[in-house]
Amino acid sequence: xxxxxxxxxxxxxxxxxxEKVAAMVEYxxxxxxxxxxxxxxxxxxRRPKRAVNTTKLQSWAAESAGxxxxxxxxxxxxxxxxxxxxxxxxxxxxxxxxxxxxxxEWVIDVMLPLAQKSEAEQxxxxxxxxxxxxxxxxxxFNKLITGGFRVGVSQDLVQRALAEVTGIPAAVLSHxxxxxxxxxxxxxxxxxxxxxxxxLLSHPYPFALAxxxxxDIERLGDPGEWQIEWKWDGIxxxxxxxxxxxxxxSRGEELITDRFPEIREIGDQLPDGTVLDGEIVAWRExxxxxxxxLQKRIGRKTVGKKLxxxxxxxxxxxxxxxxxxxxxxxxxxxxxxxxxxxxRGEFILAPVHVGTWEQLAEIRLTTRESGTEGFMLKRLDSxxxxxxxxGIWWKWKTEPMTxxxxxxxxxxGSGRRASLYSDYTFAIWDETxxxxxxxxxxxxxxxxxxxxxxxxxxxxxxEKFGPVRTVTPTLVMxxxxxxxxxxxxxxxxxxxxFPRIARWRHDKxxxxxxxxxxxxxxxxxxxxxxxxx
Amino acid sequence: MAEVLKSTDRGLYCEAGxxxxxxxxxxxxxxxxxxxxxxxxxxxxxxxxxxxxxNVLRRRVGEEAKIRGIPYGTTETVNGVRVTLYPxxxxxxxxxxLVEQNGERWVVSGDxxxxxxxxxxxxxxxxxxVFITECTFGLPIYHWRPDGEVFSEINAWWTANQAxxxxxxxxxxxxxxxxxxxxxxxxxxxxICVHGSIQPFNDNYREAGxxxxxxxxxxxxxxxxDYSRALILAPPSAEGTTWTRRFGAYSTAFMSGWMxxxxxxxxxxxxxGFVLSDHVDWPSLLATIAASGAERVLATHGHTATLVRxxxxxxxxxxxxxxxxxxRDAVETEEIAEP
Numbered sequence: 001x002x003x004x005x006x007x008x009x010x011x012x013x014x015x016x017x018x019e020k021v022a023a024m025v026e027y028x029x030x031x032x033x034x035x036x037x038x039x040x041x042x043x044x045x046r047r048p049k050r051a052v053n054t055t056k057l058q059s060w061a062a063e064s065a066g067x068x069x070x071x072x073x074x075x076x077x078x079x080x081x082x083x084x085x086x087x088x089x090x091x092x093x094x095x096x097x098x099x100x101x102x103x104x105e106w107v108i109d110v111m112l113p114l115a116q117k118s119e120a121e122q123x124x125x126x127x128x129x130x131x132x133x134x135x136x137x138x139x140x141f142n143k144l145i146t147g148g149f150r151v152g153v154s155q156d157l158v159q160r161a162l163a164e165v166t167g168i169p170a171a172v173l174s175h176x177x178x179x180x181x182x183x184x185x186x187x188x189x190x191x192x193x194x195x196x197x198x199x200l201l202s203h204p205y206p207f208a209l210a211x212x213x214x215x216d217i218e219r220l221g222d223p224g225e226w227q228i229e230w231k232w233d234g235i236x237x238x239x240x241x242x243x244x245x246x247x248x249x250s251r252g253e254e255l256i257t258d259r260f261p262e263i264r265e266i267g268d269q270l271p272d273g274t275v276l277d278g279e280i281v282a283w284r285e286x287x288x289x290x291x292x293x294l295q296k297r298i299g300r301k302t303v304g305k306k307l308x309x310x311x312x313x314x315x316x317x318x319x320x321x322x323x324x325x326x327x328x329x330x331x332x333x334x335x336x337x338x339x340x341x342x343x344r345g346e347f348i349l350a351p352v353h354v355g356t357w358e359q360l361a362e363i364r365l366t367t368r369e370s371g372t373e374g375f376m377l378k379r380l381d382s383x384x385x386x387x388x389x390x391g392i393w394w395k396w397k398t399e400p401m402t403x404x405x406x407x408x409x410x411x412x413g414s415g416r417r418a419s420l421y422s423d424y425t426f427a428i429w430d431e432t433x434x435x436x437x438x439x440x441x442x443x444x445x446x447x448x449x450x451x452x453x454x455x456x457x458x459x460x461x462x463e464k465f466g467p468v469r470t471v472t473p474t475l476v477m478x479x480x481x482x483x484x485x486x487x488x489x490x491x492x493x494x495x496x497x498f499p500r501i502a503r504w505r506h507d508k509x510x511x512x513x514x515x516x517x518x519x520x521x522x523x524x525x526x527x528x529x530x531x532x533x
Numbered sequence: 534m535a536e537v538l539k540s541t542d543r544g545l546y547c548e549a550g551x552x553x554x555x556x557x558x559x560x561x562x563x564x565x566x567x568x569x570x571x572x573x574x575x576x577x578x579x580x581x582x583x584x585x586x587x588n589v590l591r592r593r594v595g596e597e598a599k600i601r602g603i604p605y606g607t608t609e610t611v612n613g614v615r616v617t618l619y620p621x622x623x624x625x626x627x628x629x630x631l632v633e634q635n636g637e638r639w640v641v642s643g644d645x646x647x648x649x650x651x652x653x654x655x656x657x658x659x660x661x662x663v664f665i666t667e668c669t670f671g672l673p674i675y676h677w678r679p680d681g682e683v684f685s686e687i688n689a690w691w692t693a694n695q696a697x698x699x700x701x702x703x704x705x706x707x708x709x710x711x712x713x714x715x716x717x718x719x720x721x722x723x724x725i726c727v728h729g730s731i732q733p734f735n736d737n738y739r740e741a742g743x744x745x746x747x748x749x750x751x752x753x754x755x756x757x758x759d760y761s762r763a764l765i766l767a768p769p770s771a772e773g774t775t776w777t778r779r780f781g782a783y784s785t786a787f788m789s790g791w792m793x794x795x796x797x798x799x800x801x802x803x804x805x806g807f808v809l810s811d812h813v814d815w816p817s818l819l820a821t822i823a824a825s826g827a828e829r830v831l832a833t834h835g836h837t838a839t840l841v842r843x844x845x846x847x848x849x850x851x852x853x854x855x856x857x858x859x860x861r862d863a864v865e866t867e868e869i870a871e872p
Binding site: 012013065068070071072074075078079080084085088089091092093432434 | 673839
């Protein structure tokens with residue numbers, strides 16, 4: 001694990017993207033395929049379930065270090081991180097030095113089997129591991145067994161490094177890494193094979209993402225060069241139809257076929273070798289239902305008859321990425337659109353709008369009534385973009401600015417909310433992939449939602465500081481606010497005006513919350529005026 | 534047991550001898566453990582210190598100050614109280630103070646480390662009845678690595694920066710830490726430049742016969758000097774000031790025991806943290822206490838309550854010795870220790 005530890009140290013000691021990529025390139029050049037697969041798995045933010053009780057870990061560590069539990073507690077307070085505290089109290093070097101084992105060996109032979117072991121066995125395995133390795137790999141070991149491994153790289157960066165090592169374009173790697181996969185040398189060898197697309201039957205394509213429009217609309221030029229669609233308030237999804245099977249994927253790379261049988265049926269009627277990109281919405285009598293209705297469907301693994309009747313869904317298709325098994329992404333949107341229009345199916349074809357920017361701006365004001373969030377603007381002459389390429393897809397929203405943020409602290413409210421944890425602090429991701437608190441919000445949830453958050457807070461408290469509780473970062477909420485400014489007084493470097501909770505994003509994981517750097521970019525582009533409400 | 538020393542609002546006081554150890558308000562007679570500013574203050578009637586430390590102390594408290602230096606191990610009698618200084622291994626001239634009265638031996642450790650350091654005399658254990666020990670790093674999370682490993686890391690960082698065409702700005706306390714670094718790093722890698730506050734101390738060390746590589750004062754160099762191959766030593770206060778603009782692209786690092794903790798390193802927002810401390814770590818602290826043979830331990834400067842509770846659980850007689858410094862956060866204490 002020494003090489004992986006060195007990679008971690010290299011990434012952790014810089015904030016510069018190029019240096020991080022260079023460190024990964026060096027690692028992947030020499031790593032065995034199974035090590036590379038696991039490294040990729042962890043670096044791209046995936047993690048196995050935590051197998052060990054952290055309270056137990058603390059007492060085993062205190063015992064191994066020969067210190068009393070209270071003294072371990074003092075150390076934990078000073079350090080603020082369990083994996084690191086354990087590492088430090090056990091000293092810098094191995095007490096039973098042992099030849100290094102590879103990352104894959106550690107994971108497969110030591111870490112994964114922990115979940116099936118009795119507490120006594122776990123203790124034996126873990127305390128032996130602590131004794132066998134020096135501080136840095138011990139820290140990683142602790143981070144991995146507590147499920148807390150995190151380092152400042154994104155999946156995009158991992159793919160960039162792999163692309164450099166293998167010569168396979170990052171976009172292809174990104175496609176091959178979509179969805180669920182298990183890290184193994186076979187997986188890694190397929191991933192980096194010159195032609196390895198056989199097993200990708202179910203895979204969607206990397207989702208193209210839009211940026212909020214920050215400039216004056218007129219600066220986009222002739223509206224005739226843009227495809228203008230409603231921005232539907234639903235769940236972004238791809239429907240994949242290949243070799244007689246249908247798959248529905250969410251933007252979070254989650255297979256959601258079983259949760260949306262209606263969409264699967266739509267897929268079943270598509271010709272073989274078709275992939276559609278669109279938005280799943282709750283739909284009744286020719287109009288979208290509020291997002292809150294759709295939310296009832298999101299959390300469910302299986303759906304009952306009543307729910308299917310109460311909240312029927314459909315998909316509004318706005319793009320086609322594959323036809324007859326041919327990847328269409330390189331075609332200009334104009335051509336993809338005409339192909340999409342020729343496909344027969346039960347999906348709804350996304351309507352497009354034409355007009356001057358002035359006329360469109362007026363129509364946009366009616367979006368609340370139409371149940372949408374504004375317009376999407378997509379360049380007609382552009383290929384389907386990969387990731388967050390700028391300038392091709394814009395969101396022209398009617399809503400105030402919104403940010404998806406993670407709930408990190410909760411405090412009891414006052415008045416009628418006195419016994420409820422109703423005042424929340426939210427965080428977003430900074431450059432080093434740490435959550436940095438940036439806004440407090442008190443209102444926006446209904447009483448029922450607030451009770452559910454309250455229960456969550458009580459069950460997921462990490463620490464208490466007086467009336468404030470730190471909670472496991474899990475819940476994602478969309479915050480709306482009127483304005484945003486750079487601020488020296490706030491740790492995040494930004495201050496927001498009138499933040500409030502727009503809605504609870506059950507469909508998002510904390511990893512999908514917004515990033516500080518993007519929010520700061522918005523300020524740089526339009527410092528003068530907050531978007532209208 | 535008679536109280537040979539007691540804590541007062543001016544500092545640690547020996548009533549029989551009528552002198553203070555490291556007082557923080559003006560007094561007539563001061564015994565100084567070492568020349569860091571939280572121990573050596575301006576305005577005392579007279580100063581007694583180890584002769585090896587006279588020059589650095591003079592730089593701290595002024596040319597006119599009445600300073601007398603005595604060799605380590607020689608005994609001075611003050612109003613019938615015997616005072617002997619022993620090396621503390623903290624910085625050049627740092628001393629533990631043994632105070633003997635009626636056969637009672639009290640030792641004030643001052644700041645100390647037990648690892649060897651070529652820039653100062655090595656710590657000597659002194660048997661005593663009462664041991665007053667610092668505990669800046671008095672938590673079991675602090676374990677120092679051999680400094681050779683740390684210097685190899687610093688050399689590697691410097692070399693890598695050179696390869697990337699950027700300067701290496703290495704920060705640490707101007708007195709003690711920087712000289713230890715100079716003696717430890719590989720000076721053949723490239724030119725070594727220092728902040729103006731460091732050079733005078735380098736001269737003091739060289740006068741004391743300690744070999745340090747050649748260093749250039751940044752202020753003396755041409756404005757267009759190319760720093761891309763250089764190591765620049767600076768006090769932490771230089772970080773982010775206009776002084777650093779002349780270096781062009783540079784990487785930052787900080788040398789301190791606090792760099793053991795990842796969070797501390799991130800809060801400092803330096804590129805690298807090198808764990809290099811001139812204080813005792815946890816195992817050495819406990820070993821030193823055991824070696825002193827003391828019947829009673831008084832903890833000062835740092836994690837005092839924690840150390841006292843731990844020692845009591847081991848069956849020892851231990852107490853916290855309060856000082857105004859206790860009110861400060863331990864991190865702050867070391868940060869204000871040097872400009």
